[in-house]
Each structure stands twice: as C-alpha cells, then as structure tokens.
Amino acid sequence: MSLVLDEEQRLLRDTAREFLAANAPVAALRKLRDERDALGYAPPLWRQMAELGWASIILPEEYGGLDFGFTGLGLVLEECGRTLAASPLFASAVVGASTVLLGGSDAQKSAMLPAIATGELTLALALEESHHHRPSHIATTVRPDGQDFILNGSKTFVLDGHSAGQLIVVARSSGDERSPEGLTLLLVDREATGVTCRRTVMADSRNAANLDFADVRVAADAVIGDAGQGWPILDAVLDRARIAIAAEMMGCALEAFERTVAHLKEREQFGAPIGSFQALQHRAAQMQAEFELCRSVLLQALSAVDETPEQLPVLASLAKAKLNELVKNVTNEAVQMHGGIGVTDELEIGFFLKRARVTMQIFGDTGFHKDRYATLCGY
Amino acid sequence: MQDLEQFRQEVRQWLEDNCPPSQRQPITPEEQYWGGRRGTFPSEDARLWFQRMRDKGWIAPEWPADYGGGGLSDRQGQVIKEEMKRIRARTPLYGIGLWMLGPALLEYGNEAQKRQHIPAIINGESRWAQGYSEPGAGSDLASLQCKAQDMGDYFLVNGSKIWTTAADKCDWIFCLVRTNSDVKKQEGISFLLIDMDSAGVSTTPIALISGESEFCQTFFDNVKVPRENLVGELNKGWSVAKALLVHERKLMAELGSDSPRKAVAPSAAARQYLEFVDGKISDAQLRSDLVEYDMQMHAIALTHFRGFEEKASGVRSAAPLVMKYLGTEAEKTRSELLLAIMGSRGLGWEGEEFTSEELDTLRLWAMSKAMTIAGGSSEIQLNVIAKSVLGLPQPAEK
Numbered sequence: 001m002s003l004v005l006d007e008e009q010r011l012l013r014d015t016a017r018e019f020l021a022a023n024a025p026v027a028a029l030r031k032l033r034d035e036r037d038a039l040g041y042a043p044p045l046w047r048q049m050a051e052l053g054w055a056s057i058i059l060p061e062e063y064g065g066l067d068f069g070f071t072g073l074g075l076v077l078e079e080c081g082r083t084l085a086a087s088p089l090f091a092s093a094v095v096g097a098s099t100v101l102l103g104g105s106d107a108q109k110s111a112m113l114p115a116i117a118t119g120e121l122t123l124a125l126a127l128e129e130s131h132h133h134r135p136s137h138i139a140t141t142v143r144p145d146g147q148d149f150i151l152n153g154s155k156t157f158v159l160d161g162h163s164a165g166q167l168i169v170v171a172r173s174s175g176d177e178r179s180p181e182g183l184t185l186l187l188v189d190r191e192a193t194g195v196t197c198r199r200t201v202m203a204d205s206r207n208a209a210n211l212d213f214a215d216v217r218v219a220a221d222a223v224i225g226d227a228g229q230g231w232p233i234l235d236a237v238l239d240r241a242r243i244a245i246a247a248e249m250m251g252c253a254l255e256a257f258e259r260t261v262a263h264l265k266e267r268e269q270f271g272a273p274i275g276s277f278q279a280l281q282h283r284a285a286q287m288q289a290e291f292e293l294c295r296s297v298l299l300q301a302l303s304a305v306d307e308t309p310e311q312l313p314v315l316a317s318l319a320k321a322k323l324n325e326l327v328k329n330v331t332n333e334a335v336q337m338h339g340g341i342g343v344t345d346e347l348e349i350g351f352f353l354k355r356a357r358v359t360m361q362i363f364g365d366t367g368f369h370k371d372r373y374a375t376l377c378g379y
Numbered sequence: 380m381q382d383l384e385q386f387r388q389e390v391r392q393w394l395e396d397n398c399p400p401s402q403r404q405p406i407t408p409e410e411q412y413w414g415g416r417r418g419t420f421p422s423e424d425a426r427l428w429f430q431r432m433r434d435k436g437w438i439a440p441e442w443p444a445d446y447g448g449g450g451l452s453d454r455q456g457q458v459i460k461e462e463m464k465r466i467r468a469r470t471p472l473y474g475i476g477l478w479m480l481g482p483a484l485l486e487y488g489n490e491a492q493k494r495q496h497i498p499a500i501i502n503g504e505s506r507w508a509q510g511y512s513e514p515g516a517g518s519d520l521a522s523l524q525c526k527a528q529d530m531g532d533y534f535l536v537n538g539s540k541i542w543t544t545a546a547d548k549c550d551w552i553f554c555l556v557r558t559n560s561d562v563k564k565q566e567g568i569s570f571l572l573i574d575m576d577s578a579g580v581s582t583t584p585i586a587l588i589s590g591e592s593e594f595c596q597t598f599f600d601n602v603k604v605p606r607e608n609l610v611g612e613l614n615k616g617w618s619v620a621k622a623l624l625v626h627e628r629k630l631m632a633e634l635g636s637d638s639p640r641k642a643v644a645p646s647a648a649a650r651q652y653l654e655f656v657d658g659k660i661s662d663a664q665l666r667s668d669l670v671e672y673d674m675q676m677h678a679i680a681l682t683h684f685r686g687f688e689e690k691a692s693g694v695r696s697a698a699p700l701v702m703k704y705l706g707t708e709a710e711k712t713r714s715e716l717l718l719a720i721m722g723s724r725g726l727g728w729e730g731e732e733f734t735s736e737e738l739d740t741l742r743l744w745a746m747s748k749a750m751t752i753a754g755g756s757s758e759i760q761l762n763v764i765a766k767s768v769l770g771l772p773q774p775a776e777k
Contacts, residue, residue: 288764292697375659
C-alpha cells in the first residue's frame, strides 16, 4: 500500500493534464451547454480519450485493457475534474466496466469489455428510484417469462442514461421494497421496445436521464451474475464508483481552490492584495488542511481497490463523505472570495460550483455515508 | 523492502524476548520515566526495560551510534515504533530532550555540545525544559526580551521564561535570549543551554484550569552562562528555534495517537454511556458528532502515514505543516465529545462518586484547551500554512 505516486503514475497524470488542458477546457463544456448539444459530450474527444487508453485503464490485458490499476484511473478522473471534461468515462469505463468485470460471465466479459476498452460501447447504470441515493430501495420489478424476463419500473438520475448504448438496470426479483435480497442486474438495450428515456437538464450541464421500463422483454443471457443475487456485485461496484467520483471531485475542488488562491494574490483592495488579509488567509489555510486529509483518504481508497478490497466499504464511505464536504466548502468559498465576479456566468468558477453539487449527490450524500460509516463501526 | 521485513521480524523477536509483560500495559502519568538527576524509575521492570532499550540503542533509533543512538534509518525507526505499538510496549523514556532538543542539537550543535548532551539525554541523565515564551512574548515569540549580555567568556542572563514544562524537575533548560536589541527582532536572538543549578535560576509552578501545574515560570537573575553553551552562531538562534519548533509541532500532532491516558476512545465511551436502539446510538446528534470525529481521526492517521511515506521517498508535501493544527484541534474535539457522551458523569472534579476514568476525562478536557495554544497556536499555524504552503502575501506588521 503506497500513498506516494510512482514514476509511471505521475507520467500518466501529467499526460492527462496536458491533454485535457488542450482538448477539453471548461470552455468546451460551456460550448456544449450553450449549444444545447443533444449528446452532451463530444464524440471526437471521447475517441481520443479511448485511444489514450483511459477507457481501459482498469481492464485486464486479455480484454484489451491496460491493467494499470485503479489509482491510475483515479489520477485521470481527477484531471477530468479539473477541466470539468464531459465524457462517458465515469459512467461507462468505471461504473459499467466494473459491473461487467465483477459480475459478468466469461461470455459477457468477452463480448463487452473489449468494446468498452475502445470506447465503442458505452454503459449506464440505472439504479436510483428516488431523489436520494438508496441503493437497496428498488421497486422496479423483473419476472421470468418463459426463457426471458419482463422488466417494469422507473429510474431517475441515470448518469449518461440518454447516451449510453446499453443500460445496466437494477431490478427486484423478490423480497420487500427495501431489501438488498432479491435484486437482479440486467443488461438492457436503450433502444429496446418499452424503454422510454427523457434527458434531464441539470445544474452541471452534464448528462443524466429519467427512464421508464414498460414490459421490456430481456433475454436470460442479459442477467449479470445470478437472478436475485445482484446485491454483492452492486455493492462492490458502488464502492468503486464512489471512490472514482471522489477522485473527480478532488480535481474539481483543487482547480477551484488554485484559481481562488491566485485571485487572492492578484486582487487588490484597500491598497493591498486581499490575500494579505488574515480573515481570508485563515479560511484558505483551513481549506489547505482539509485538502491534505482528503488527499490521503483518496490515495488510500484508490489503492485499496486493487490491494485490500475488504477495506472498501469503510474507505469508500470515508472518501465520499470527506470529498462531499470538501467540494461543497471549497466551491462556496471560491465564489465568495472572488466577490462580485464570482456570481457571473462569465467566470468559470460557477461551473465548478454547479458540478460540485451534482457530484455530491452521486452514489451517496454526506448523510448517507456518515450513517454507513457509523454502522460499519458498530454504532 | 525484503531487508525491512527481515528487520521487522528481528525487532519483533527482540521485543518479545526483552519487553517485560508489565511494560506492555497502558501507562499512567505516574508510571512514566522522564530521566534526569532527580528522576526515579516507577518500578524495577521500568528500569530493566529502559536499560535494555538503551543498551540496544533504541531509545533514539535514528540518532548516530557515535552518540549512543541506534544509527538506523527512518524506515527502521518507524518499524521499531510500529512493533512497539503492536505489543503496546511502553515508551521507556519520555522527555523533550529526546523529542526536541536532541534533533536540533544534532543539526546545529558543535561536536563538544553533542558529546556532552546527546548521550546524557539518551541515558536519561539529563532532563530538559524549554525556555521560549515570555509573559510579553507568546504568539509573537520573536519579540522576546530575556536578555543575555555578552561578557566575553560568558553571558549574563536576566529575565524570565514562561510555560517552562516541569522546569522544577529539570536539570537543563534551552533558551532563546536577546543578544542584540538594535536589529530586526528575529536577528538579535541567540540559543543558549543553561544549567538549572546555576546561581540565580529559580522556578515557580503555575496552577492551571485542569488543577495541575505542570507548567512553570522560570526566572533568571544575573545568571552566568559559559560561552561554550551557545548553540549555533551568536544572533542566529532564530533558525535553531524554528528547526526545533518543527519537531515540537510534529510531536504535538502525534500526541493524539499515543499519549498515555488515551485509553478512552469516544466510540468505546459511547457503548458505556449511550443508549443503543437496534444497534445504533439513539441520540442522532451524538451519533453524527461521533462519526464525524472518527472519520476525521481516520483521515488524520492516513495523513500521518502519507507524511512518513513521502519523507522516506524524498517527496516534499504540505502534509507535515498542517498536522499540528489538525491534530490538536481533533484532540479538543475528542475531549468535548467525551464530555458530551458522558453527560453529568463527565463533569466530576474529584471524589469517590466518579470513576478514575471519568475524573481523568474532565481533567484531560481542561488540559486539551492548552494544546491549540502551546507550540504555536492554531491561529499561528494557519498563518504559517497561508505563507509557506499557499504563498499568500504577508500583512504589513505594525
């Protein structure tokens, strides 16, 4: 377990930073937003990202992956967070790929992972059914029908739900509406009969959708893992996803913070740089202290994915809760410390503020993860 | 890495063979050995344990073997610490000579000073006090006024130092003294080692809100200090002081993890004092406060570990600079949380109606208030972070 990056990892991070600064600056997201782009991301950029190997960082070599480890993926996601780069990287190459990797049959892996690695196939996890993350509260049903299954229900806040090629739907085969027992993971074609998709326009100008499933027929080989046994797979996938989104949040917070510190050094009032005022210095220093804690937590959580997966539940909740609070506080302070220009659309700080709020709700808000951490600690 | 693993096995075996079972129990303040001419061992086992560690060179594993240290690497030193912690081995010798002066002396002292003082510290022969703050110089430490007049082969010292921890039990005190009043305040300070038995030195304990009086005020009245006790160059004491402060802050940051009476973890106290319903603490506010504290401590522990890994790999980072602030603030949070969890049982000052743990909790709560003031207050720490890490412009000093 190392909390210090090695040479290869640093190289990957630096390459990612250079590439994204040149090809996916915040201005690119602004353009997608202003043009009300139907897809919500730029396919040429996604192709380039895949060519750099980013969609396959965590995949084994036998499926065309780089097998570079989760820490490497975290570094790339952090850089994506810095420029707010819109792409299917998180929904598909992290959440989707992890589901297939952890729960899929050999046939499913052979069929899907190489296509995920090249970026041709994109996935989206259709999980949430309410406006809060409650991963076992599933009312969507799946029932056998001959050789097939029939799916009925509704999903919300499905990241990349309107653009992904395939959906991974969490549905209930048995058990009561809140139980982790009896859940089934199914691959569903987004274009299948009975699937209705409505894109939701959200604060961060990124991609989410509401989906309805009305008597959607799914073949038996579309089940990931065993029917009714989906929870352990989902739980493990969600922890990886929480850690990965925490990495993106670190980039988002760090960029907003660095821009703010630069502003504190440049902006003059009362004949002095405002950064010389102690009221602002102390708040900036407190944020720096929190960054140090979050950095350690994030590195530990990322390396635990590959090295000590038994620690993942605790570390994932720690990382998500810590990064939630960091990104909230830092983006609020970024706006406040920029003063009037901080609330203008012209300044990019607002984009960080809005993306922060969306990421805070992805796979668990602070309350969810505090409760989970406490429960794991036995109180 | 292979060698380190083998070293760990050797350490484990040696500790197993040499650490008496009585020295693997949580330690009380009365059971600590602080050395010094007036120091006594609390028990025969404590003496044995100290002597074995001293002879092995593990009182100060990373210090040069020439001066009685172990001559080991930082990583090896860390392994010894970890293995001691694993079997809950007691710290055989306490003291700021070991924690603070020694490292600074190894860096800034001359050969004669190292020969005189380093082995004496390791052997527990000299106990040290720190003479930094003055009644008129707290956070603004560099404005200190305790004066050392250059008399050729000696300095004549007049003034006083405050918050001199346990000075009434110490043999020596290292002091920052004013040797030039006509220059920028940081440039007229020197670092002196003063024998507490010198004529003109006197010490008075200070009663604190915790009911204890471990801190003292020490007075210097025409005290003659030989010139060879000057550490570093004349008027260059500020750089020695800053180096030493780094060790002090690191120490204070670490205190939270292994100080003696830390047996009561808030989560353990919660099991004893709070109502649980369906396996959960029923008081939602306390449960929320507790989990926030536990998460913060988890993050702090990981950051200590990262700081160590970075040091061993030669990577510079800001982690060590924020740890004093975070560690001492967390210590205050811990104490407040324990009081809240214990309710009125946490408020006992003395007497038979409360357990000794309950009484300790309150005293520690009162003592924890000093943690964010001593060694550079939290506000000073934030100033340092703003300047050294963030590079923010300095306010004009009035």
